[in-house]
Amino acid sequence: MRFAFTEDQLLLRDTVRGLLARECPPDVVRSAWEARSGRAPSVWAKLAEAGVTAMTLSEASGGLGMDELDLALVLEEAGYAGLPDPLVETVAVGAPLLEAVGTAAQKERWLDAAAAGDALIAVGFEGQPFVPHAAVAAVALLHRGGDLYAVPREELPLEPQVSVDRSRPIARVDYAPDARHRVDAGDRAALDAAVGVAFDRAAWATSCVLLGLTRRMLDLAVQYAKDREQFGKPIGAQQAIKHHLATALIRQELARPLVYRAAWSLAHRDSVRDHGAHVSMAKVHAANAARHVAKTALQVHGAIGYTIEHDLHLFQKRAWALAAMYGDVGFHRARVGAATLPD
Amino acid sequence: MDLTFTERENAFRAECRAWLERHVPKESLGSGDTREGFARHLEWERELFDAGWAAVSWPKEYGGREASLFEWLIFEEEYYRAGAPNRVTQNGIFLLAPTLFEFGTEEQKARILRPMARGDVTWGQGWSEPNAGSDLASLRSTARRVEGGWLLSGQKTWCTRGAFCDMAYGLFRTDPAQKRHHGLTYFMFPLHGEGVTVRGVDRLDGDEGFAELFLDELFVPDRDVIGEVNQGWYVAMATTSSERGLTLRSPGRFMATASRLVDLYGRYRASAEPALRDAVIDAWIDAEAYRWYTFQTVTHMVDGQDVGASSSLNKVFWSEMDVRTHETALALIGDRLELDIDHDAPESAGDAVDEGAWMRGFEFALAGPIYAGTNEIQRNIIAERVLGLPRK
Numbered sequence: 229m230r231f232a233f234t235e236d237q238l239l240l241r242d243t244v245r246g247l248l249a250r251e252c253p254p255d256v257v258r259s260a261w262e263a264r265s266g267r268a269p270s271v272w273a274k275l276a277e278a279g280v281t282a283m284t285l286s287e288a289s290g291g292l293g294m295d296e297l298d299l300a301l302v303l304e305e306a307g308y309a310g311l312p313d314p315l316v317e318t319v320a321v322g323a324p325l326l327e328a329v330g331t332a333a334q335k336e337r338w339l340d341a342a343a344a345g346d347a348l349i350a351v352g353f354e355g356q357p358f359v360p361h362a363a364v365a366a367v368a369l370l371h372r373g374g375d376l377y378a379v380p381r382e383e384l385p386l387e388p389q390v391s392v393d394r395s396r397p398i399a400r401v402d403y404a405p406d407a408r409h410r411v412d413a414g415d416r417a418a419l420d421a422a423v424g425v426a427f428d429r430a431a432w433a434t435s436c437v438l439l440g441l442t443r444r445m446l447d448l449a450v451q452y453a454k455d456r457e458q459f460g461k462p463i464g465a466q467q468a469i470k471h472h473l474a475t476a477l478i479r480q481e482l483a484r485p486l487v488y489r490a491a492w493s494l495a496h497r498d499s500v501r502d503h504g505a506h507v508s509m510a511k512v513h514a515a516n517a518a519r520h521v522a523k524t525a526l527q528v529h530g531a532i533g534y535t536i537e538h539d540l541h542l543f544q545k546r547a548w549a550l551a552a553m554y555g556d557v558g559f560h561r562a563r564v565g566a567a568t569l570p571d
Numbered sequence: 572m573d574l575t576f577t578e579r580e581n582a583f584r585a586e587c588r589a590w591l592e593r594h595v596p597k598e599s600l601g602s603g604d605t606r607e608g609f610a611r612h613l614e615w616e617r618e619l620f621d622a623g624w625a626a627v628s629w630p631k632e633y634g635g636r637e638a639s640l641f642e643w644l645i646f647e648e649e650y651y652r653a654g655a656p657n658r659v660t661q662n663g664i665f666l667l668a669p670t671l672f673e674f675g676t677e678e679q680k681a682r683i684l685r686p687m688a689r690g691d692v693t694w695g696q697g698w699s700e701p702n703a704g705s706d707l708a709s710l711r712s713t714a715r716r717v718e719g720g721w722l723l724s725g726q727k728t729w730c731t732r733g734a735f736c737d738m739a740y741g742l743f744r745t746d747p748a749q750k751r752h753h754g755l756t757y758f759m760f761p762l763h764g765e766g767v768t769v770r771g772v773d774r775l776d777g778d779e780g781f782a783e784l785f786l787d788e789l790f791v792p793d794r795d796v797i798g799e800v801n802q803g804w805y806v807a808m809a810t811t812s813s814e815r816g817l818t819l820r821s822p823g824r825f826m827a828t829a830s831r832l833v834d835l836y837g838r839y840r841a842s843a844e845p846a847l848r849d850a851v852i853d854a855w856i857d858a859e860a861y862r863w864y865t866f867q868t869v870t871h872m873v874d875g876q877d878v879g880a881s882s883s884l885n886k887v888f889w890s891e892m893d894v895r896t897h898e899t900a901l902a903l904i905g906d907r908l909e910l911d912i913d914h915d916a917p918e919s920a921g922d923a924v925d926e927g928a929w930m931r932g933f934e935f936a937l938a939g940p941i942y943a944g945t946n947e948i949q950r951n952i953i954a955e956r957v958l959g960l961p962r963k
């Protein structure tokens with residue numbers, strides 16, 4: 229038993245943390261809001277240079293062949309920075325899914341480009357009301373009627389919607405399955421398994437991002453509590469504020485190990501039978517912690533936190549959206565229940 | 572990261588499990604917080620010690636197995652999984668012993684540890700006083716220097732199982748000129764004999780689990796001082812940090828409670844509303860979260876990192892989780908929840924053995940946010956020492 233990341237994994241985290249602190253400050257997130265683009269193109273280019281966009285593809289496909297454990301802290305940092313681009317969909321889910329089940333032509337068309345940072349990937353699982361990032365992705369992987377389709381953007385019927393998080397371009401996609409776009413997984417069982425893994429990756433990677441968002445909101449609140457003075461002293465000297473923030477930290481820190489454990493289980497999914505339940509536990513705690521801290525951070529800020537001018541809402545709204553994405557708390561709790569309770 | 576257990580750890584688990592399966596008493600020993608129940612629990616403690624399980628992480632010379640921290644956690648998981656009795660020697664083995672390992676003399680360790688672990692000499696904690704609870708540094712008990720030792724005077728309270736224990740440990744003011752944390756000394760002292768009167772106090776659950784200790788010039792020899800004279804506060808903090816940290820409540824206990832809750836749900840699910848199903852699942856997830864949080868902490872400890880005030884996070888989490896879990900159980904049980912166990916009353920057998928155990932467990936869970944530093948105090952510590960918020 230050893231529950232800690234390796235030196236290399238921590239080093240990569242530090243690199244990405246530094247890069248995002250420089251390249252993706254809140255102003256950059258705000259530009260994605262204003263443009264409603266869901267993009268921070270210069271940041272994505274830098275991440276590609278650092279190899280992040282190639283992490284999950286195998287070496288044979290020109291990637292770095294890294295697993296969920298390598299990716300976990302990178303995703304968390306992306307959450308912390310509020311990176312608008314679809315790191316979860318492109319790197320954690322789309323690229324490995326396309327590599328696993330795409331036709332030779334599909335892989336040729338998109339994998340190198342994705343690894344190089346030139347193509348984004350969107351994913352739409354069955355039952356998902358919106359496909360985020362579809363408008364900016366080169367290809368959307370859509371699960372429809374038990375089959376998976378890789379649909380190029382120009383052939384995708386998009387009906388854009390407005391997200392509470394204006395940096396998330398979401399769209400309704402009313403796609404009529406077209407055999408030309410179908411992937412090639414061999415048989416149905418293999419496809420179901422690949423889509424199942426992709427969904428687990430999506431839910432887990434979103435949990436990592438939520439952890440980062442949570443930490444960002446808590447950092448903002450703690451800093452504000454130290455700086456803001458009322459009654460002649462910092463509000464953070466008041467016990468009510470202290471206790472709010474202490475509770476927020478506890479929620480965050482008890483979600484963290486479940487998210488990291490799920491990373492391990494996914495990376496070793498062939499031998500970890502319950503990896504789906506592990507992912508679901510992670511999503512339940514990460515979503516609940518994020519929503520809790522989003523509320524606490526606002527309360528600690530008072531009215532300034534209730535403005536568009538302040539940065540808090542950038543992270544808060546992302547957290548609300550992601551807490552419900554790829555299975556909300558109710559969905560994932562039920563999945564844990566199915567694995568643990570008598571039926 | 573490697574979240575599998577090593578071959579050695581698996582073999583250790585198998586050995587624990589096999590021994591516990593053969594030896595855990597089939598019949599309940601009753602409450603360990605009554606005089607008779609305490610005596611029955613001590614027999615069990617002796618059996619544990621003689622087989623080398625009483626304090627698995629201790630050095631062999633004191634009766635341990637030199638188990639690693641992970642092995643200790645494994646032992647705890649197996650112990651509670653097997654439904655083994657509560658550890659009435661806990662306040663010695665898990666709270667005093669770590670202080671002795673850090674500050675005790677060779678003589679003290681040789682004299683005290685084995686009898687402690689075998690339950691031959693039992694220990695209570697004597698920190699709290701009537702006017703010094705959360706604000707322990709305001710304590711008023713004193714120790715006056717005399718030839719060869721000290722005379723202890725004052726009153727201690729809430730001493731768990733003090734009515735049945737042989738010895739206790741606590742802080743006394745040895746330098747009246749110094750204030751608060753300064754000028755205190757850490758003493759071990761007897762609970763029988765001249766100069767000490769012990770009065771049992773019934774706890775919420777009706778058991779005589781608390782005691783008040785009245786000390787009137789109780790003589791304690793120099794050899795029963797731990798650490799330096801007037802440095803008692805710093806010596807004591809070593810105990811409280813291990814108390815809040817790992818040793819007081821390892822994950823195994825809560826995993827076992829969560830499993831029992833799942834079983835209870837199995838029996839009551841026909842009448843359970845959907846929200847209760849959710850609460851059962853949440854209890855399960857919480858226990859898992861605490862388990863992995865602990866594995867993470869222990870890995871950091873093995874790596875030599877300071878885990879410091881993070882033990883406060885841990886304490887708040889497990890204590891509040893335990894309350895929620897028991898509340899969920901009682902909600903499942905519904906209007907039968909008032910069934911209590913009374914070991915003296917034959918009519919309290921049957922269902923009460925299980926349902927009543929949840930009420931008892933609930934009552935004890937409610938103490939979790941109070942003892943070992945209240946959760947309000949822990950939140951202050953988290954805010955000030957972890958988050959760096961201003962003290963004033």
Ligand SMILES: Cc1cc2nc3c(=O)[nH]c(=O)nc-3n(C[C@H](O)[C@H](O)[C@H](O)COP(=O)(O)OP(=O)(O)OC[C@H]3O[C@@H](n4cnc5c(N)ncnc54)[C@H](O)[C@@H]3O)c2cc1C
Nearest residue numbers: 696697698699704705729730731938941942943945947948
């Ligand atoms: C089951 C159980 C077993 C125990 N066993 C032992 C034992 O073996 N030995 C022993 O010495 N003691 C023992 N205790 C006592 C325990 O350590 C004390 O109860 C605890 O330290 C709190 O002290 P108090 O009860 O005097 O409460 P108080 O300190 O009077 O506190 C009352 C309330 O005020 C709050 N409060 C106090 N100060 C602050 C502050 N600064 N900020 C915010 N809130 C504050 C507390 O959180 C609490 O809610 C035990 C208690 C229980 C319940």
